[in-house]
Amino acid sequence: MTDREDRPAIIRLSHVHHAYGPYQALTDLNFEIFKNELAFICGPSGAGKTTLLRLLYAEARPSSGEIAIDGSRLGDIARTGLPLLRRKFGVIFQDYKLIPGRSVFENVALVLEAAGHRRALIPRRVLNVLRMVGMDHHADTLPIRLSGGEQQRVAVARAVVGDPKIILADEPTGNLDEASAQAVMDLLHVAFIRGATVLIATHDKAFIQRLGGRIFHLKQGRLAAFERVEKHHDRTAL
Amino acid sequence: MIARHFRRALEDTLANRFVNAVTIMTIALTVMIVSAAVLVFLNAGDWMSAWQQGTRIMAYLRPAAGGAAPALRHSIESIEGVHKAQFIPRDEALHDLKARMEHPASLFENLLENPLPDAFEIQLKPSNDSWEQIEAVAGRVRSLAEVEDVEYGRQWIVAVRRVAHLFQTLGLALLGLLLVAAIAIVANTTRLVIYSRQDEVEIMRLVGATERFIQAPFLIEGLLQGLIGAVGGIAILFAAFSALAVRIDQNGLAGVVTLRFLSLEQMALITMASMLVGWLGCYVALKQFLKL
Numbered sequence: 001m002t003d004r005e006d007r008p009a010i011i012r013l014s015h016v017h018h019a020y021g022p023y024q025a026l027t028d029l030n031f032e033i034f035k036n037e038l039a040f041i042c043g044p045s046g047a048g049k050t051t052l053l054r055l056l057y058a059e060a061r062p063s064s065g066e067i068a069i070d071g072s073r074l075g076d077i078a079r080t081g082l083p084l085l086r087r088k089f090g091v092i093f094q095d096y097k098l099i100p101g102r103s104v105f106e107n108v109a110l111v112l113e114a115a116g117h118r119r120a121l122i123p124r125r126v127l128n129v130l131r132m133v134g135m136d137h138h139a140d141t142l143p144i145r146l147s148g149g150e151q152q153r154v155a156v157a158r159a160v161v162g163d164p165k166i167i168l169a170d171e172p173t174g175n176l177d178e179a180s181a182q183a184v185m186d187l188l189h190v191a192f193i194r195g196a197t198v199l200i201a202t203h204d205k206a207f208i209q210r211l212g213g214r215i216f217h218l219k220q221g222r223l224a225a226f227e228r229v230e231k232h233h234d235r236t237a238l
Numbered sequence: 239m240i241a242r243h244f245r246r247a248l249e250d251t252l253a254n255r256f257v258n259a260v261t262i263m264t265i266a267l268t269v270m271i272v273s274a275a276v277l278v279f280l281n282a283g284d285w286m287s288a289w290q291q292g293t294r295i296m297a298y299l300r301p302a303a304g305g306a307a308p309a310l311r312h313s314i315e316s317i318e319g320v321h322k323a324q325f326i327p328r329d330e331a332l333h334d335l336k337a338r339m340e341h342p343a344s345l346f347e348n349l350l351e352n353p354l355p356d357a358f359e360i361q362l363k364p365s366n367d368s369w370e371q372i373e374a375v376a377g378r379v380r381s382l383a384e385v386e387d388v389e390y391g392r393q394w395i396v397a398v399r400r401v402a403h404l405f406q407t408l409g410l411a412l413l414g415l416l417l418v419a420a421i422a423i424v425a426n427t428t429r430l431v432i433y434s435r436q437d438e439v440e441i442m443r444l445v446g447a448t449e450r451f452i453q454a455p456f457l458i459e460g461l462l463q464g465l466i467g468a469v470g471g472i473a474i475l476f477a478a479f480s481a482l483a484v485r486i487d488q489n490g491l492a493g494v495v496t497l498r499f500l501s502l503e504q505m506a507l508i509t510m511a512s513m514l515v516g517w518l519g520c521y522v523a524l525k526q527f528l529k530l
Contacts, residue, residue, distance in 0.1 A: 057444065059444065073364065077299060080448075080449075083443075083446045083447060083448045083451075085446075086443075086444060086445065086446040087446035089446075090370070091444060091445075093444075095439075097441050097444065098441075099438045101438070102438075108417055109273075110442065110445055111445045111449070113242060113451075114445055114446050114447035114448070115446060180403075
């Protein structure tokens with residue numbers, strides 16, 4: 001299944017299979033995500049959404065098939081090359097994955113420090129992003145003292161602070177109240193408008209309809225269908 | 239970047255106080271034992287050197303060789319390492335012997351002739367008083383035709399050397415064991431720390447941190463543990479040494495037993511070795527856990 005566009009593909013999957021022992025999590029996935037595209041991966045729990053994202057940022061290697069990110073085949077990237085690959089991504093994890101012993105500021109700054117940004121420039125940039133997500137007043141707070149929505153906003157801040165080419169979000173509004181979910185959505189939309197490719201795994205239909213974009217439907221690890229949803233509930237089946 | 243890693247390492251050390259305290263105490267104990275062994279060797283070496291400085295070689299001449307004393311003296315003094323050779327005629331030797339004896343009459347009364355040989359008392363140059371040099375000089379003196387026998391406490395020297403060598407070997411073996419134990423303990427405690435922070439390490443990887451970036455604070459922690467352990471171990475040893483020195487002084491042995499503590503260079507060397515142990519322990523743990 002392909003959807004031809006003029007833009008170059010930034011994510012390309014060819015015959016990707018992935019199994020956890022005898023359990024086949026993903027089967028023969030073939031699709032492309034284009035540069036500066038907003039796309040969604042939908043499907044029920046266990047459909048393989050999280051597994052797919054894990055394969056994209058190389059937390060796991062596919063059992064077979066090929067994944068190319070920004071022109072580089074993941075299979076060709078050595079272990080030592082993974083950090084450079086991962087700096088192309090900003091990942092929002094379902095369970096936030098914030099370091100509990102470090103402050104909100106330190107959690108967000110970690111991305112820039114790891115990428116070797118100049119130390120003098122880091123505080124301003126981090127505080128700007130925290131301001132953007134409305135968490136600047138919690139800069140010195142430990143994540144454990146924050147609500148789920150606040151932690152998710154910190155996770156978004158961490159995902160966007162390095163201006164990544166691709167943002168992957170795994171159920172970013174999963175456990176959030178309406179207001180927090182809206183704030184997270186807005187932040188992802190801003191990142192998209194600023195040029196990032198945003199791929200969101202979700203089963204929140206309201207979320208998809210508010211933002212609009214291509215949707216890849218996964219069912220039992222297979223790409224069952226895809227469609228394009230226009231913003232403002234204008235839904236067009238492809 | 240190094241400053242950042244240092245700050246991180248300090249913060250992590252404070253955050254994992256208990257585990258780090260155990261590691262530091264282990265290193266301190268190791269440093270203390272190793273330094274104490276070095277201290278004993280140093281002072282024992284000093285005492286042996288002091289004793290050696292008093293070493294004289296006695297060369298006993300063949301009968302009737304006393305006539306050639308001036309030429310022989312010249313020959314002996316021309317041997318490398320010899321400071322001075324003093325001729326002791328057999329009559330003078332007997333006179334001295336009688337003078338030293340408390341009740342000479344009973345012993346020397348029936349003596350028909352002087353049983354003592356003419357001899358030379360040979361003093362060595364201070365810079366040539368090692369065991370090997372004493373033996374070399376003695377050998378050359380013995381090879382002179384007029385010399386019948388040479389005495390320089392050889393058997394005693396050999397015995398002392400054997401004991402010293404045994405202690406040195408045992409000391410080195412103990413040192414090796416202690417170092418391996420210290421590295422293993424540091425590695426184990428670091429493993430505990432890494433295990434407790436596995437999620438953090440994983441998150442760092444996922445946000446694009448290199449292995450070096452992740453490992454640097456751990457390795458610096460190891461160096462810090464080594465440094466603090468060394469300072470602690472040497473400080474405890476110094477306290478014990480000072481107490482011993484006071485006790486020796488109080489017992490009026492200050493002039494008999496002279497003690498010296500480790501020099502600054504030796505302390506620096508031990509500290510660096512301790513830091514290396516800390517670093518190595520962390521490296522071993524990281525190698526296993528983070529697959530370096």
